[in-house]
Amino acid sequence: MQVKDIFVSAPGKAILHGEHAVVHGKVALAVSLNLRAYLRLKVTTTGKVCINLPNIDTSQCWDLSELRRLIHNFHGKRDEAQRLDAELVKRLREFVGATNGNLDTCSMATLSFLYIYLSLFGSGELPSLTVTVWSELPTGAGLGSSAAYSVCLAAALLCTSGVIPAPLKEWDHTARWCQEDLELINSWAFQGEMIIHGNPSGVDNAVGTWVPRSTKVLVARVKDKINKFPSIMTPVLDSVDAISCTCEKVLSEMTCEPITGEHYNILEELIDINQHHLNVMGVGHPALDMLCRVTLAKGLHSKLTGAGGGGCGITLLRPETDSLVVQGTVQDLRDCGFDCWETSIGGPGVQQHSPLSVKEEILEILNRD
C-alpha cells in the first residue's frame, strides 16, 4: 500500500543509570521519555524532495533530477539495512557540503535523511515528497534527539516505499508496527545514526559538532582513569552496575506492586550514589553539581544523564511532590541558566498517528509548509 501522507513519532530516551560504565561491559538502564520527535511525510507532485526542520531553522529542497545523478548504477536492497554504503555517504557529503570542516547539526540531519531516502528509493523511481520534523527534545543533551529523528525518518520512508505497511486503521488514533517491521525500522534508523554519530567511512568526528561536548573525550577520560587506578576504579564500575540492576528491579516492582514511598526513597538514594560515582569517573561538571544542590534544596534528587561533562541532568519528581515545589525548582534552575523539561518515563516507541492524535500545536508546525 502506497501512502500519500503519514504522521509518525518516536520518543527520546534518558539513561537512568550506567552511562560510561556500559562502555566497560556493565549494565546501563535507559528508558523512553514522553518527549517525542514528530514527523509528517507528504507525497507531492512538485518534482522536488524537501526537508523542513523548524527546530534548527533548516528548510531545503532538491530537484529529483539532482538527486538521481547521485545514484547512477545504484542497487540498494530496501528490505534489509546493510553496512553503510561508503561510496554513497561520500557523494552525499560532497553534495550537501558536509566535508570534514563542516559537520554541523543541519548538515548531519540532511545527510541522514538523503541517505535513507536514496537507499530506499534509489533502485526505482524517486518520489517527490516533503518531510517535516518537529521535536520536543533538546538537541545535543544526550536525550536521544537524533535517534528519535532517525527512527521517524526510517519509519515514514519505509512506509512510503511500501517495504512495510502503514499500521494505522481508519478508526485508530495511533498504531504500532509488528515486531518484524520494527526491527527493519530500527536497522534503517541505525544507518541514520551511524551517519550522524560516526562510522568507519570517516564521519565519526561529526560527534564533536553534533553535540556541544565531545562524548569521545569523556569516554576516554573514564578509560584513562581506570587504567591509572584499576584497583580503585573497577569496584566503582561494579557498584554502578549494581545500581542499574537495583533500579531496574525497583522499577519493575513498581509496575506490579502497590507503589510505596520506600520505592521512591530507594530511587533517590540510587540517584545520589550514582551522581557521586560519575564524579569519581571524572565526567561531572560544576554546573551539574549546582543542579543537584539547587534541586536538593527543594528536596529533589538529581544526577547527570548521558555523557556528562555538562549536558543534561535528571531530577526525580515523586507523585506527591507539590506542583508549587516543581514550579519553584524550575524557576530556581532557570535563574541559574538551566533549561527544564518535565516528562514521564516509559512512553510508547515509534508509532503512526492519525492527524487527530497529534497535539494541536505540533500539528500546526508540521502542516506549516
Place this chain on the structure above:
Amino acid sequence: MQVKDIFVSAPGKAILHGEHAVVHGKVALAVSLNLRAYLRLKVTTTGKVCINLPNIDTSQCWDLSELRRLIHNFHGKRDEAQRLDAELVKRLREFVGATNGNLDTCSMATLSFLYIYLSLFGSGELPSLTVTVWSELPTGAGLGSSAAYSVCLAAALLCTSGVIPAPLKEWDHTARWCQEDLELINSWAFQGEMIIHGNPSGVDNAVGTWVPRSTKVLVARVKDKINKFPSIMTPVLDSVDAISCTCEKVLSEMTCEPITGEHYNILEELIDINQHHLNVMGVGHPALDMLCRVTLAKGLHSKLTGAGGGGCGITLLRPETDSLVVQGTVQDLRDCGFDCWETSIGGPGVQQHSPLSVKEEILEILNRD
C-alpha cells in the same frame, strides 16, 4: 629514678583515607600531625593533686586524703595495663560527678587522669603533684586530641611512678622511650581512651557528648546502607581500601624518590575520589562539601577526615602552593565559619622535652599554675 618535673608531648593524628571502611575490615591510613598536646607534670609538696586544662577552662585540685579513700584495698599492677577496673571507674564517676547525665569533656578528661593516677600510685604512697596539659589540637574534630592527651598522661605518670625511666639526658632537647616502654605507655593511654570513648562498664555513651557529633550514629548509618545495598556498597568499600593502599604507596615513594608534581596530582585525585565515596556512605555534610568547593576554587583538594557528618576536613597543600593562596583560602574558609590549622604530617610520637625545647608560648601556658 624519681622525676620531679617532666615535660612530654604527643601528636594528634589525621585519617588520610579509610575512615568508616576500617570498621568493615578495610585498610585505613592514619598519620601523625605536627599539632601536639603538651603536658607538664610537677611534683609538689602541697598535699594535693591538681589538674589544669586551660583549653577547656578546667582547673581542679583534690586533697590526697580524699583520693586515698577511693582506693582502699587497692592492688593494681603498675607494670601492665589490664582490663579497666570497673569498680574503680564506678567510684571515680561518682567522685567527679560523671554520671550518665554528665559526660562532658571536662568530666571525661578528669576521670581519665584520676584513673591512671590512682592505678599507678594506688598500691603505694600517693604523690602530691600538678599536671597541666595544653593542646594545639581542636577537641572533638577527629584529630586525636583525646588520644594525645591520654598518651601524655600515661607517659608522664609512668615516669613519675618510676615504672619507666625518663629518657632525656642532660644534653638532649627531646628524647623518646625504648620500644618496650612505648608499649607500656600505649597500653595505659588506651585505658584512658577507654574511659573517654567507652568501655564495657557503662561509659560508652560518653562519646555522644565528648564529640559534637555521634560517631556511633555515623558508623551505624554506614552499616545500615551496606545492609540495604550490599551489591552497591561493598565495591565502594573495596575502592576505599585501594585508595588507602595507593596513598600509602605514593607516600612511601615520596620518602625515597625525588618528589614530583605527579605524586601530588595522585594524592589530590585520591582525596577527590574518597570524598565522593564518603558522601556515598552517607557520612558527608553540606558544610564539608562547601569546604571542598571553597578550597577547590583556589585549586586545593579537600576531603572530610574522621567520623564525618560535620567535624573536620583536610586540605592538601602542595610545596609550590603560594603562601598568598594559602592565606586567601584560610580567609575564605574563616568567612564561611570554619577554623583552620596548618600542619605537616609525620611528626614524632610521644617524647620527653627539656623545657628549652618547648615552644615559648606553650611553656608560658604550662608554667602558669
